[in-house]
Amino acid sequence: MAKGDSRRVGWQRVTQGESPFGTTSQAPYKTQPYTHWPSPAFKDCSCQQQPLHSTNKKYTASWARWETWASSKIGMVVFPVNPYQLTLYITELATTGPKSIAKSATAAIKWVHSLVGLPSPTDNPMEKTAPQGFKRLHSSAAIRKEPITPNILSKLMDRHGHKNATLADLRVMFVCLVSYAGFLRFNDLSVVKRNDCKITSDHLTIHLPRSKTDQFRQGSEGVISRTFKSTCPVAVTERYFSALNDPPDSSLPVLGG
Structure with a gap:
């Protein structure tokens, strides 16, 4: 042309x-x-x-x-x-x-x-x-949120993790403690199934089907150690799963109970 x-x-x-x-x-x-x-x-x-x-x-x-x-x-x-x-x-x-x-x-x-x-x-x-x-x-100055501290988790445990805690209370503590210890977002936990979690004597292993940092959706695993403290995420997970009463090989989401 x-x-x-x-x-x-x-x-x-x-x-x-x-x-x-x-x-x-x-x-x-x-x-x-x-x-x-x-x-x-x-x-x-x-x-x-x-x-x-x-x-x-x-x-x-x-x-x-x-x-x-x-x-x-x-x-x-x-x-x-x-x-x-x-x-x-x-x-x-x-x-x-x-x-x-x-x-x-x-x-x-x-x-x-x-x-x-x-x-x-x-x-x-x-x-x-x-x-x-x-x-x-x-532009205005960014307002940063205060970080969660172990002291805050202890207060949450006193309120929601006592020995007479309901399933809803244990679910709250499961989300808070596991997310805190494993650097997880709520969306990461929301897709986890019961058979994605494996508990041993000293740690909890969670298979994450997808996460924000997993751009290619290949899946990843997170390991959380047992702390043997009142706010131990592994101990709370055991209590929550016991109250949830789903078998270890269940494909139901852990937050769907």
């Missing part, structure tokens, strides 16, 4: 051989008004690259917000997006609304350009610098 010829990309006419991010006065893109986004042809060519439905809806709404803003400004090009104009848009969003809107707009604009095979204006250094500067100026 010779320079000066044109072709359709998505719903816009693009002049072959021109830079997609020229200045507004020299931009070869003729933004045509349209009422439905994306067009049926655009959906057909991009269906294999669509994100999840909820994300797709979010990106579509973010793109429509950009389209409305750019169409209301003189000299703005709706598509392809000029990185300098995008910087103005993101700066306005970041200073007048929630930070999440500016972040979503950046992701949506990058997504639209990737679907039609054009360079993303979000890769421009200027566009990356503006949100970072705003974040430094308006």
Whole structure:
């Protein structure tokens, strides 16, 4: 295709051989008004690259917000997006609304350009610098939660782990002590079955079918030692399993009783 010829990309006419991010006065893109986004042809060519439905809806709404803003400004090009104009848009969003809107707009604009095979204006250094500067100026100090201490666990044990503790009380202590000793999240324990747990005289072994740190879902095992203290996670696990009354080879979840 010779320079000066044109072709359709998505719903816009693009002049072959021109830079997609020229200045507004020299931009070869003729933004045509349209009422439905994306067009049926655009959906057909991009269906294999669509994100999840909820994300797709979010990106579509973010793109429509950009389209409305750019169409209301003189000299703005709706598509392809000029990185300098995008910087103005993101700066306005970041200073007048929630930070999440500016972040979503950046992701949506990058997504639209990737679907039609054009360079993303979000890769421009200027566009990356503006949100970072705003974040430094308006960020608030992080409020860190206090860590769980052995003293807190002892108080929990006094309240929920006494000799007359119910199944619900023992479940609370099982989750707290095993999670604390094994560095586990609740979601890690929620998928553990009874036959994933093996108790010996000096330790507890738990097979984790999946976890946040197991990116390839290969499964992993955690070993928790017996401490012989009142807050011993292995001893509490024995009491909980006894109250649960499931056989060791049961495939029922340990938190489902």
